[in-house]
Amino acid sequence: MKKSDLFFIAAMLTPLSANATLSWSFTGSGQNYGSQHTFSGSSGAGSVSVSAFSTTLDSSGDKFETGTLGSWSGGIGVQSQxxxxxxxxxxxxxxNDGGANTTSDEGPGGDVDAAIFAFDQSVSLTSLSIGWDGTNPDYDADISVLAYTGSGGPASILGKTFTQLLSSxxxxIGNxxxxxxxxxxxxSINASNVSSSYWLVSAYTSCANxxxxxxxxxxPDSxxxxxxxxxxxxISGLTGTVGGGSGNTGSVPEPSSLLLFTGGLLGWRLNRYSKAQAESNEALAA
Incomplete structure (x- = not known):
């Protein structure tokens, strides 16, 4: 067995911490990403694909349509149609303030901007940070957070309402x-330690309840x-840990599975190496 093989396997066997803090930053400088963009995370965090939506399909009950995702110094935002x-x-x-050409809100679930964060591994989000909340003192930032905990991956949310998502x-996770x-x-979010590869963050709506x-x-929320x-x-950033709580874990192998697999591989290679050495020694003694 080559030394390089041993080093590789030893590295793979190094315990993977499920509690290591992962982070993703979304600040930029006025980029227009269209409806979707992929961002890199911190070391070990992997990447996350962010897709923009808004419940602007008013004709049939405040359903989701695609939006435009942008990034500024304060973080990412969603611009509806x-x-x-x-x-x-x-x-x-x-x-959740209606369109640019109206002064009327469309509550409880209309014109709500949202984004789906699709991670390349199951994560348990722990915090959400904002980098901008407007310049008007009457503005605030009330936020709804959902996670997909069903089987497999979620279906497209286009043409669906918040209530339809929550029934499928x-x-x-919380308001x-x-x-x-x-x-x-x-x-600080996700007190129940739910894990998922798919998270939805939006401006507050009581339909999330x-x-x-x-x-x-x-x-209405209490x-x-x-x-x-x-x-x-x-949104300027998210933090979390490697998935280990309840919920959707996607198809990413857990650290324990990786350790078992790699341990078996190491044992197999060492067994082959021992047999080869024994055969070599026998040949020399003959």
């Missing part, structure tokens, strides 16, 4: 109120500080 030209403030952020494998940049830019116990209808409309924010 009703939010005017790219980069127009404040609608270039995640918001998506789960509310988080009144984040503020720079005084309170980070929320739909579940089987309330017949999948939009229900947190009185959560309100619909006038939420504007850009």
């Amino acid at each position: 009703e939010d005017g030209s790219f980069g127009s403030s404040p609608h270039h952020a995640f918001d 494998g998506w789960q509310l 988080y109120s009144e984040l503020d940049h720079p005084s309170n830019p980070t929320a 739909a579940n089987s116990s309330n017949s999948y209808v939009c229900v 947190n009185g500080s959560l309100d619909f409309g006038d939420d504007f924010f850009k």
Whole structure:
């Protein structure tokens, strides 16, 4: 066996920590990514594909359509098909404030900007940070977070409502109120330690509270500080750990599986090496 093989296998056998903190940063300088873009994470975090959506399909019940994803110094934002030209403030952020040409909100679930974060491994997100929340003191940042915990991967969300998502494998992780940049830019999320490869983050909507116990209808949150409309924010970063909690784990092998596989490979190679050495010694003695 070559020394390089031994070094490789030893490295593979090094324990993989399920508690190592992973991070993804989304700050940029005015890039228009279209509907989707892939971002790299910190060491070991892998990449995440971010896709933009908004519930602007009003004719049939506040259903999702594609949006435009952009990145600025404050982070990524979503511009809906009703939010005017790219980069127009404040609608270039995640918001639930209706289109650029209206002063009317369309609650509880209309014109809500959202993004799906599709990671290349199962992760348990632990925090979400914003880098911008508008310049108007009346604006705030109330945020809804969902994770896909169904089997396999999620179906396309296009043409579906929030309540339909929650009846087909998506789960509310939590609603988080009144984040503020720079005084309170980070929320600790996912207290239940749910793991998934697919996460959805949006401006707050009470439709995120739909579940089987309330017949999948939009229900106001018990947190009185959560309100619909006038939420504007850009996401600057996420943190998490390697998936190990409950929920959808995708097809990424767990660290223990990798260790078992690599340990078996090491044993097989060492056994072959021992046999070859024994045969060589016998030949020399003959």
